[in-house]
Amino acid sequence: MGTIVLGTGSCLPEKRLTNDDLEKMVDTNDEWIATRTGIKERRIAGKGEEAYILATRAAEKALAQAGISAQDIDIIVVATISSHMIMPSCACFVQKELGAANAFAYDINAACSGFLYAFDLADQYVKADHNKKVLVIGAETLSARVNWEDRNTCILFGDGAGAAVLAYSDSDRGIMASNLQSDGSLWNLLYMHGPQSTNKDLQDKNNHGSHILMEGRExxxxxxxxMEGSVRDVLERAAVDVKDIKLVIPHQANIRILNKLLERLQVDEEAVFINVQKYGNTSAASIPIALDEAFQAGKISKGDMVLFCSFGGGFTWGASLITW
Ligand SMILES: CC(C)(COP(=O)(O)OP(=O)(O)OC[C@H]1O[C@@H](n2cnc3c(N)ncnc32)[C@H](O)[C@@H]1OP(=O)(O)O)[C@@H](O)C(=O)NCCC(=O)NCCS
Structure with a gap:
């Protein structure tokens, strides 16, 4: 008995930006990017592809797969750090686009861990009221939030959105355990300023623009x-051996981070879903995009155990285990 995923969906912008394209923009090359990150190309939003539009397209697919209408949704939670406006939330724009008149909607910010935070929130709503249906979305247009002259960061990120509809099931399926953590004392290793304050007293002379800054090695x-800590915690609490996991769907940050993590956890290569080569790091959107692709590719069936894990600015991190 628990919270299950009724449907998934994803939406990627049309435009591809390859490593070769980046070579013409900053001092870098395909070999450096591919060996250090695993990324070959990423998608970049064009006109009419704001985060809420990508989110809406992903949500429409998730609703169709779930076999329910937008009016059946009670709550919309969007995880994002790159919506086109600060207010209203991205989620309110999604609500408007979908015509989800019976829902309340809000955004959360947990950077790349946002989808897992939203996933856990949805689980709490559903556990508290078994009739609730929650639309959880990760949506980003990070192309609008990187410094395109900074080769340390602009090569890493991409745009996209993924969605999942969560609801109650009285079967033996559902979310088994989640672990969410953060450490705000490490904020300055990965961050992004907002717009400069209009209140002179609150102006920050270190605010050089609203784009991502990062100490990559740290x-x-x-x-x-x-991530290893969070994964071990959920496995232990659910009394599950890592060998019993059908598919690990990690946040798609970087192939070397993933390889190190999977080596430490002793996860077999075929039990991991990786698409970072195609999309780069899409922050909060990366897990739901990968989940949708994995499901569409037939890699997950009813009863399979699926493990998610993530890490991002804050720092924030976590893991979640579900019986599909
Ligand atoms: C970003 C990352 C790929 C950089 O790899 P690294 O091995 O740590 O590289 P460094 O930052 O130490 O830089 C090594 C050299 O490459 C250079 N370099 C940096 N970016 C480059 C690029 N895009 N192309 C070519 N050279 C580059 C550096 O300037 C440095 O040169 P130097 O030795 O002359 O000073 C790596 O640190 C990483 O994956 N970090 C995690 C990032 C991440 O996933 N963030 C999001 C988490 S949600």
Missing amino acids: VFKYAVKA
Whole structure:
């Protein structure tokens, strides 16, 4: 008995930006990017592809797969750090686009861990009221939030959205355990300023623009350790052996982070879903996009145990285990 996923969907912008394209923009090359990150190309939003539009398209597919209408949704939670406006939330724009008149909607910010935070929120709503149906979305247009002259960061990120509809099932399926953590004292290793304050007293002379700044090496080190801890915690609490996991769907940050993590956890290569080569790091959107692709590819069936794990700015991190 628990919270299950009724349907998934994803939406990627049309435009591809390859490593070769990036070579013409900053001092980098395909070999450097591919060996250090595993990324070959990423998608970049064009006109009419704001985060809420990508989110809406992903949500429409998830609703269709779930066999329910937008009016059946009670809550919309969008995880994002790159909506086109600060207010209203991305989720309110999605509500408007979908015509989900019976829902309340809000965004959460947990950077790349946002989808897992939203997934856990949805689980709590559903556990508290078995009639609730929650639309959980990760949506990003990080192309609008990177400094395209900074080769340390602009090569890493991409745009996209993924969605899942969560609801109660009285079967023996559902979310088994989740672990969410954060450490705000490490905020300055990966961050993004907002717009400069209009209140002179609150103006920050270090605010050089609203784009991502990162200490890559430090992020790498913490990411592996932190995700390993969260995964071990959910496995232990659910009394599940890692060998029994059908598919691990990690946040698609970087192939080297993932390889290190999977080596430490002793997960077999074929039990991991990886698409970072096609989309780069799409932050909060990466897990739901990968989940949708894995499901569409027939890699997950009813009764399979699926494990998610993530790491991002904050720092925030976590893991979640579900019997599909
Ligand atoms: C970003 C990352 C790929 C950089 O790899 P790294 O091996 O740590 O590389 P460094 O930052 O130490 O830089 C090594 C050299 O490559 C250079 N370099 C940095 N970016 C480059 C690029 N895009 N192309 C070519 N050279 C680059 C650096 O300037 C440095 O040169 P130097 O030795 O002359 O000073 C790696 O640190 C990483 O994966 N970090 C995690 C990032 C992440 O996933 N963030 C999101 C988490 S949600």
